[in-house]
Amino acid sequence: MIVAGEDKRRRYRQSGWWGDQSFADLFAANAAAHPDRLALVDAPNRADFAFGEPRRLTYAELAAEIDRLAGALVAAGIGKDDVLLVQLPNIGEFVALYFAAAKIGAIVSPAAVQYRSHELTGMIGVVEPKAFVCATRVKGCDHVGVAAPLLEGIALMTFGPSPPADALDLSTAQGDATALAAHVAANPVDADDIFTICWTSGTTGVPKGVPRSHNHWIAVAAAGYEAMKVEPGDVLLNPFPLINMASIGGITMCWLTSAGTMVLHHPFDPGVYLKQIATERPSLTIAPPAVLNMLLQNEALLASVDLSSLRVIASGSAPLAPAMVRGFQEKLGIIIVNVFGSNEGMSFITGEGDMPDPDKRASLFPRRGQYPPPYGTGRAPNIESRLVPPGGGDPIEMDGMAGELQIRGPSLFEGYHNAPEQTAAAFTDDGWFRTGDLFEIAEGGDFYRFVGRCKDLxxxxxxxxxxxxxxxxxxxxxxxxxxxxxxxxxxxxxxxxxxxxxxxxxxxxxxxxxxxxxxxxxxxxxxxxxxxxxxxxxxxxxxxxxxxxxxxxxxxxxxxxxxxxxxxxxx
Known part of the structure; x- marks a missing residue:
């Protein structure tokens, strides 16, 4: 399922932002180069919120698990462009399922573990999945019981103990290597194929599916990779659910590009999170602003934990306190990177290289959208942007005047899934995406400052x-x-x-x-x-x-x- 037009595909490939590698290709290259390197680590409390003992998988072991799942999906009749609606916590199986789907050309549509029948019904109506995948055991949830009445004509697949009689048990299912190889050969995956359909509620409350190709994800990752100064083999702690821009476009893409180690965390628990930092020694992680504020204000807690491995913490989704950004940098030597993104493809990220002053870094985002290797080519930005007065008019060029941020470029999705009216309303006549967010130009034109939201989210x-x-x-x-x-x-x-x-x-x-x-x-x-x-x-x-x-x-x-x-x- 390719949605980008030929002109756009040719332009973004010529600029160097889009290429021929899929998620499966990127992982396979890492596994071939570093088979014995630790690839994936489960949270230590996995048995408390889900099932099973936490696993630590090398690249070779994760590759074998991906092949097993890919074969099982093919044997179950999942084909190219079929949609898997997935509701799983952050466990290793979720990561493996993503790459198994990428290998066979299936599409992953991830749902938050908190969602229930109200939300799932809307999602099912939008993407019409071939299968629903969930865990048999998640603390505080009954995903099987909630989803089962909604799955008429939709296959149920589960991970975990005591699977329902009518479900495919993906924890144990096996495929046929020959059949898998035949499927892959007969169904080549194009990097412009849709790989995920993530979700945004927008302002209407109607679920909106956001289709993104392999190339969309690869292009959006550049900002985070550069701002966080990711290095080969880095350990990255991922406490955000594997369902949205921060987790997939941020941590997961940085993990793929660096051939590093991804440490999973779920649900967010400050005690477990700090323990993982002390034991797994990550260089990079992400955290909500409220957690960082709490940590900095708790002198006793800071004194009791070892954060010395951390170089960078990315944070966003709410305004950052300048005192917090400065405090982490001056007291702990940790750079707080400011993040503003969306599932549709916006990714504004401010690192130390963009703005050395931590007070200003808390509120400013660079307008450039152009990055050096391993991503950038120097020939075109990965995000173009402009500010337009909310009531319409010519783009704003002066500092201090608020306008709606509009974007375009190789990181941006093409339109909402099966929603032509919502897509038409989201894009201008000349092809810019209306973000619904108010910004103003600052610092003599080099930066944006977030002002507020046009919408009521x-x-x-x-x-x-x-x-x-x-x-x-x-x-x-x-x-x-x-x-x-x-x-x-x-x-x-x-x-x-x-x-x-x-x-x-x-x-x-x-x-x-x-x-x-x-x-x-x-x-x-x-x-x-x-x-x-x-x-x-x-x-x-x-x-x-x-x-x-x-x-x-x-x-x-x-x-x-x-x-x-x-x-x-x-x-």
Whole structure:
């Protein structure tokens, strides 16, 4: 399944950003060159959140596991361009499955482990998967039980103990090497073939699939590789789920390019995370800003752990505190790299080489989008960008004027999967992608500074939540006449979820009334509202649409008047 047009393919290949290597090719080259090097390490608490003892695989051992899974998939009838909807935690099997799919030309569509039937139903409708892959045991989840009723005509495949009778047990399944070789020979994988369909909720709440080819991923990785100064054989600690830009385009691509060791972590646990840094000695890792703030403020904790192996920590998804970026650099000698990205293909990353001043690095992103080897060719940028006034008009060229960031280039996807209307709305007539994010030019034109979001997405702990999705579900609540979800600032999570409501009757509505109703709809727990605000009416514009920004201002004014903490309720 190739989506890029011939003109674009030719242009990006001539520029050097797109080539002929797939993910499977990149891994095979590493395995051939370094068969005995440690490739992949499971989290030490794997048995607590999933199943089985943690594994440590060399490149040769991981290559054998990839071949086994690829053969099993072919034997089960999975062919080129077939979609695997995958819901797995960060375990070695997930990594191996990615590369098995890459080898046979299948497409991986990864779903967050927190998702339930509400989200999975939408995803299944969009990508129409050939198979659903999950674990039989994940702490706090019943992925098999939730998904099984949704899988009419879709094969169920599992990893883990006690697989269902009707499932293919991928933990033990074997294929035929001859049949696998025949399939690979008859179905060559083009680097422009779609390899993943990741997910973004956008602002509508309707799941949007983001198809990305092997070349899309390779092109987007350049910014991270350069900013983090990745070196051959580096050890990289990956605590982010293997479902999105940070984990795939960031850590995984750096791992592939460096032929290094990837250490997995899940779910995020500061104690386990710090222990892995001390024992596995990574050079590079990523972490949410809230965790880094907490670490720097805890002198006793910092004194008790050995972070000396770390050169770089990448962080983003929420504004970075200048004091934190400076503190890690001056107290610990660790460079904090500032990251701003999206599944669609944006990747703005600021390393020490881009901005030596840590205070400025916390808020600035370079506009250049052009990188030296091993990626860059010097002939064209991997990301072109411009700022356009939100209401339209000529691109902004002066410092200090906010505009919507629009991008194009070899790292950018071609359009949402099976969603022509959403794709048309996301791109300008001249082919630029509308990010929906407000930036301004800074430092005399060399940098961008993030200003805010054009859209109303709530970013809670680095996870995007579409308020319209929750609004829609609450439309049928028997106690609510009106409901509007919005973001509340929070020092720990970045943002939390507020709900403004107008009751149907005279009585107040409790938080439990709302969350119990949404739990019954099988909505993911992290999307549940955390604080309620009662109003007599919600502000609307002339077309009758609730004005979310005004609702939020009303709620913040009420908080200021009553002076309670804006966080901590509800979960």
């Amino acid at each position: 709530i970013i809670r702990g680095g996870v995007n939540i579409a308020p319209e999705e929750i609004d829609q579900l609450l439309g049928g609540h028997p106690l609510l006449a009106e409901a509007c979800v919005f973001s509340l600032p929070d020092p720990t999570m970045g943002e939390r979820i507020g709900l403004a409501y107008v009751p149907r009757g005279a009585d107040d509505v409790s938080l439990a009334d709302v969350t119990d109703y949404l739990r019954a709809k099988d909505l993911a727990v992290f999307k549940l509202p955390e604080r309620l605000f009662r109003f007599d009416a919600l502000p609307r514009n002339v077309t009758g649409k609730v004005m979310r920004s005004e609702v939020r201002e009303m709620a913040l004014a009420q908080l200021s008047l009553n002076n309670p903490s804006p966080s901590g309720e509800g979960q």
